[in-house]
Amino acid sequence: MTIHIGAAPDQIAQTVLMPGDPYRARWAAETFLEGAELVNEVRGMLGFTGTWRGHRVTIQGSGMGMPSLSIYANELMTNYDAQTLIRIGSCGGMQPHVGIRDVIIAMTATTITSPSSGILREMNYAPCANWGLLKAAVAAAETKGTKTHVGGIYSSDVFYAERPDLDEQMVRHGILAVEMEAAELYTLAARHGRRALAVLTVSDHLQTGEALPADQRERSFGDMVEIALEAAFSEG
């Protein structure tokens, strides 16, 4: 048990999928895992452990934003034995060729501030994905035929941003999408020698104002969960 995770040490698998939304953790566990058991409900941040094709997997909510994810990812890495951590979540599209429902596999995640800024200080650190996971996720997405983009994303501290000039620079510099967690996950994984990746589904588009209707979310999000699971276990 940790301050924020009530599971016993052996109740958390070495592979952890991390959606922001605890209810999405429950949905993914019920939909994709066999024998899923609730292993955490501290503060309602649900976590489940079960198996996928015989492999043990935990699906643990991270909450929204880097400070919240940082709490769970830190505890999973230092108090449990999480070796592979894959964020699954939604993002806002930034480029004209990125469409609603497309999957984004984040090679790198740019940020202005994160919980790690305090220790990185003047360093313009480039948080990046684990190469083996990234390669395997791209292969899984290609096999599925999911429309996928691989490249840089932006991890924001605010959902309601008020910097149109920053959005403009992001678009100009090829940022595919914006979300709020990946940069800190990648930075923590680097610090602790773990593997991390973010596989995201475009739920809305910042340029066009389009948004995925609620009733279509589950099917679209299913591809992302399967890509994450296949990536986690593809290289042994």
Ligand code: HPA
């Ligand atoms: N901004 C930040 N995070 C997001 C967005 C967004 O527009 N859409 C989904 N996650």
